[in-house]
Amino acid sequence: MTTKQDTSVDAMPYTEPSGLEKIHERLTETGLTKAGVYGALALFLVWTLFPVYWLVTATLKTRETLLSFPPQWIPLDAQFGNYARLFAERPEFVTFITNSVIVTVVTTIVATTIGAMAAYAFVTFDYPYNLDFHLPFYILSTRFMPPIVTIIPLFVIFRGFGLVNTLRGLILVYTMFNIPFAVWMMKGFFEEVPESLIESAMIDGHTHLGAFFKIVLPLVKPGLIASAIFTTIITWNELLFAVILAQSSQAITVPVGLASFVTKFSVQWINMSVAATIALAPVLLFAFMARQQLVRGFSMGAVGK
Amino acid sequence: MVTVEYESVKKAYGETIAIEDIDLEVDDGEFTILLGPSGCGKTTTLRCLAGLTEPTSGTITLDGHDVTNVHPKNRNIAMVFQNFALYPHMTVRENIGYPLKVADVGKEERENRIEQVAETLEIPELLDRDIANLSGGQQQRVALGRAIIRRPAVFLMDEPLANLDAKLKISMRSRIKVLQREMDITTLYVTHDQEEAMSLGDKLVVMDKGHIQQIGTPDEVYHQPVNQFVAGFIGSPSMNFVEVSHSDGQIQAENAPEDFDVTLDDAVVKRYSGTDEMTLGVRPQYFSIHTEETANAVEAEVEVTEPQGDEQIVEVAAGDVSLTVVAPSTIDTTRGDTVWLTLEDELVHGFDPETGDRIGDPEEMVATTRASSSAGSQS
Ligand SMILES: Nc1ncnc2c1ncn2[C@@H]1O[C@H](COP(=O)(O)OP(=O)(O)OP(=O)(O)O)[C@@H](O)[C@H]1O
Ligand SMILES: [Mg+2]
Numbered sequence: 108m109t110t111k112q113d114t115s116v117d118a119m120p121y122t123e124p125s126g127l128e129k130i131h132e133r134l135t136e137t138g139l140t141k142a143g144v145y146g147a148l149a150l151f152l153v154w155t156l157f158p159v160y161w162l163v164t165a166t167l168k169t170r171e172t173l174l175s176f177p178p179q180w181i182p183l184d185a186q187f188g189n190y191a192r193l194f195a196e197r198p199e200f201v202t203f204i205t206n207s208v209i210v211t212v213v214t215t216i217v218a219t220t221i222g223a224m225a226a227y228a229f230v231t232f233d234y235p236y237n238l239d240f241h242l243p244f245y246i247l248s249t250r251f252m253p254p255i256v257t258i259i260p261l262f263v264i265f266r267g268f269g270l271v272n273t274l275r276g277l278i279l280v281y282t283m284f285n286i287p288f289a290v291w292m293m294k295g296f297f298e299e300v301p302e303s304l305i306e307s308a309m310i311d312g313h314t315h316l317g318a319f320f321k322i323v324l325p326l327v328k329p330g331l332i333a334s335a336i337f338t339t340i341i342t343w344n345e346l347l348f349a350v351i352l353a354q355s356s357q358a359i360t361v362p363v364g365l366a367s368f369v370t371k372f373s374v375q376w377i378n379m380s381v382a383a384t385i386a387l388a389p390v391l392l393f394a395f396m397a398r399q400q401l402v403r404g405f406s407m408g409a410v411g412k
Numbered sequence: 413m414v415t416v417e418y419e420s421v422k423k424a425y426g427e428t429i430a431i432e433d434i435d436l437e438v439d440d441g442e443f444t445i446l447l448g449p450s451g452c453g454k455t456t457t458l459r460c461l462a463g464l465t466e467p468t469s470g471t472i473t474l475d476g477h478d479v480t481n482v483h484p485k486n487r488n489i490a491m492v493f494q495n496f497a498l499y500p501h502m503t504v505r506e507n508i509g510y511p512l513k514v515a516d517v518g519k520e521e522r523e524n525r526i527e528q529v530a531e532t533l534e535i536p537e538l539l540d541r542d543i544a545n546l547s548g549g550q551q552q553r554v555a556l557g558r559a560i561i562r563r564p565a566v567f568l569m570d571e572p573l574a575n576l577d578a579k580l581k582i583s584m585r586s587r588i589k590v591l592q593r594e595m596d597i598t599t600l601y602v603t604h605d606q607e608e609a610m611s612l613g614d615k616l617v618v619m620d621k622g623h624i625q626q627i628g629t630p631d632e633v634y635h636q637p638v639n640q641f642v643a644g645f646i647g648s649p650s651m652n653f654v655e656v657s658h659s660d661g662q663i664q665a666e667n668a669p670e671d672f673d674v675t676l677d678d679a680v681v682k683r684y685s686g687t688d689e690m691t692l693g694v695r696p697q698y699f700s701i702h703t704e705e706t707a708n709a710v711e712a713e714v715e716v717t718e719p720q721g722d723e724q725i726v727e728v729a730a731g732d733v734s735l736t737v738v739a740p741s742t743i744d745t746t747r748g749d750t751v752w753l754t755l756e757d758e759l760v761h762g763f764d765p766e767t768g769d770r771i772g773d774p775e776e777m778v779a780t781t782r783a784s785s786s787a788g789s790q791s
Contacts, residue, residue: 303497306464309484310491311558312514325501 162387165380166190173376193381199356200382203364207386210274210360211342214281219335221282222289223327227319229290230297231305243294246287254284258351265352272355280348285338292337296330297323332400340390361386414475414565414598415440416461421470423456430456431622434470438615441596443589445609448619449645454602455494457619458568461600462491474565490564494571496555498543505539508557515562529557532591549580560591567592567599573608585612606646610634618642640691640768643761649696649725649736655765656692658684663692668731672710677757683772684762690771693761696738701726702752703745709752710735714745728753 124132134140165173167185194200225246229239261280262271270276300323308318324331346362353359359367365386368379394401421434431453438444446454459465461472463484471480479487490511498507505526506513512522530536533553538546546554552572559567572588573581589612592599603609609616610630618625618633618641626638637643643651655666661681665672666689676684684690702709712728712735719741726737728751737753745751762771 301495301497303493303495304499306462306484307491307493307497308499308514309464310462310489311511312485314483314485317514322499 159387162380163384165376166384168377170377189377189381193378196378197364197382199359200364202356203359203361204385206274206358207343207361210277210281211339213278214285214342215335215338217278218282218285218289218338219331222286222334223293223331225286226290226293227297227323230294231302243290246290250284250287254347258348261348262351270352272353272358274353274358276352277349277358277360280352281342281345285341288337288341289334292334293327293330296327300326329400329403332397333403336394336397336401339393343386343390416566416598416600417473417476418457418460419471419473421457421460421467421472423453423460423465424468429622431460431619433623436617436624436627438598438600440598443592443599443601443612443614445613445616446600446602446619447606447609447613447616447645448604448625450604452619453622454604454619455570458491458570458600458602461566462489462568463487488562488565489568490559490562490566491568492555492559492570492572494574496551496572498551498554498558500543502543503539504535504541504543504546504554507543507554508539508561510558511562525561529561532560533557533587549576549584552576552584556588556591560595563595564597567595567597569599569601571602571604573603573605581608588612607648610646616646618645620645636770637693637761638770640693640763640770643693643763643770647695649738651693651695651761652735653763654692654694654733654735656690658688658690658762665730665733668733671712671730672733674708674710674755676755676760680757680760687762687764687771689765691763691765691768693763694735694755695759696725696736698756698759699735699737699739699753700756701737701739701743701745702754703743703749704752706752706754709754711750711752714747714749714751716747717745726751 131140134143164182166189167182167187168179169186172179172182226243229243233239234242265271265276270279304322304326305315305318308322309315313321344362345360346366349360349363350366353363361382365379365382368375368382416436416438418434418436422432423430424432434457436444436457446457448454456465460467463479463482467480471478473479474487499510502510508529509522509526512525517525526539527536530539533556535550535553535557538550538554543551543554555572559569569588573584576584585608588601601612603612613630615627616630616633617627620641626633626642628636633642633646637646640653644653654672656663656672657666657669658664661676661678663672663674663676699710705711710730712730715727715729715734717727718725722741723738724741724743726739726743726745728735728737730753735753763769764771
């Protein structure tokens with residue numbers, strides 16, 4: 108005789124919602140949750156966008172209206188002449204912008220290219236001693252220490268090689284600092300491209316290199332764009348190394364130029380605002396144009412399911 | 413004329429030996445199936461021929477040319493990958509035409525051939541769709557199209573039907589067979605599904621643990637398995653194996669000598685003279701089930717019956733020996749009934765319990781099976 112099996116169900120056929128879940132349900136019904144979410148988003152928007160608004164409106168004010176209290180929320184008589192005045196008073200600013208453009212463009216191209224190639228190699232090939240695993244980590248670890256730690260030795264080395272006060276020197280430093288990011292970003296993308304696609308392309312008649320350019324690169328395009336934009340932003344805004352490694356005007360970049368408005372005796376608020384707005388514009392524009400690729404890039408997913 | 417030849421090919425990954433001692437000849441236009449359980453080295457064998465995996469040792473020749481170290485792009489081979497490996501950033505049309513594009517075939521001719529292939533595979537309406545939102549069966553056809561557009565010397569397919577539903581699988585199966593026959597292209601096809609293998613192949617290569625176990629026609633591997641592995645792998649449901657002792661034609665199960673005690677036909681006994689212990693192999697179809705006591709039969713109790721339409725699968729226990737029997741559905745029996753099983757003597761196999769090799773002269777075996785078997789057709 109076998110014992111009769113207990114056939115009753117373990118728990119209730121359904122579970123009562125908890126108190127919190129009930130509250131959430133009620134709030135959703137009354138539309139309060141939605142209102143709360145939108146309210147929080149609105150607050151966040153004001154918090155992030157107000158400084159930008161204040162900066163841009165400042166470029167259209169006079170020194171008096173800028174510092175007046177209570178503040179003038181909307182510039183009443185816009186001083187567009189402020190823009191012309193900056194270049195009249197500080198003509199070297201044109202050089203600063205040119206310098207920044209050169210450094211940023213070259214750094215972005217070089218760092219993204221090298222980073223992508225390195226990442227592809229790490230993902231695709233097996234190296235002895237498990238180097239394809241250890242090297243990327245080593246590369247990442249170069250970013251663990253605060254950048255300022257490396258400045259003194261870098262300065263000494265750069266002086267020895269005649270790289271201080273040159274754009275070449277800045278490009279070198281920025282490339283080095285951006286490669287780890289590019290490698291790790293691209294590694295994620297290359298890992299998502301199934302190996303069988305490359306193999307299939309080789310069977311269809313491509314060399315490995317051909318398969319890389321024709322099949323792999325188009326698939327990781329969002330990643331390339333995202334890491335290029337990221338590198339651009341970081342390089343364009345970099346101040347610390349530029350201040351130390353480039354002090355004479357032939358190598359000064361926009362952020363250093365901006366800092367120079369703060370002197371021992373005064374701060375040239377209007378000129379500084381105008382310059383900062385000019386510095387901000389290209390990055391914002393660039394990011395805005397590429398925002399779709401950027402979002403896809405940062406949420407990964409090369410092959411797009 | 414394209415023949416393929418593997419000569420003692422071996423591939424090792426560090427300590428793991430993926431395949432070893434692979435000797436295989438595939439004739440021109442032959443449809444050859446690599447068949448075996450998961451991890452037995454089928455894909456590795458195929459990839460060596462495609463040039464995607466470099467053998468550790470051994471040579472592979474195409475029409476007598478040693479291609480062991482030739483780059484895949486320089487072998488005139490087409491391959492259908494298990495996951496299809498379609499290019500996600502291209503449309504169906506671009507995918508199918510891609511091998512021609514790489515080969516610099518002019519746009520006009522390319523378009524013509526794409527249309528032609530699409531007609532053959534009945535997918536012209538899909539041509540301008542994106543890959544991402546195709547169903548599995550549609551993707552499978554596109555992958556097939558990309559492979560046949562080039563008229564390759566050899567056609568490789570790695571479980572192309574594995575992730576299709578049962579019905580689609582059967583219709584694609586016959587489509588592939590027709591295509592292969594029409595194009596008359598030497599084909600190597602990997603599957604772990606023995607039924608698919610039997611229905612498609614001219615020649616089956618049964619593999620296990622990196623080694624080829626048997627090469628033969630579907631009939632040969634079914635009726636004359638060289639060892640216990642092949643016998644158990646081919647056929648559905650699987651062959652029953654019973655450890656038995658044997659003396660003068662009398663067979664007794666070691667676990668249940670009382671219940672499983674039968675005398676074999678004289679003609680069959682000859683095969684096993686001199687063996688007193690062996691593993692007896694009987695396909696579920698080669699038992700006859702009786703509901704009344706029968707002479708020279710195995711007495712067993714029914715454990716479970718699985719109706720299959722015209723047939724039913726009956727699991728029985730003779731003492732400690734479990735057996736699977738296929739019986740006509742007209743036999744009315746349920747759990748707990750006692751039944752009697754008689755053997756079709758000529759169709760049983762004996763295997764060496766140590767090595768698993770089949771005992772008995774294969775020639776003689778052929779003669780007896782041919783004479784009595786109605787299952788399977790001879791080509
Ligand atoms: N790149 C690799 N590195 C290490 N071991 C591998 C590699 N590729 C295959 N193997 C091993 O080689 C053996 C054979 O693998 P293979 O892929 O050829 O099996 P298979 O018969 O195709 O199996 P399945 O039916 O699951 O696809 C397995 O044990 C597998 O683990
Ligand atoms: Mg496989």
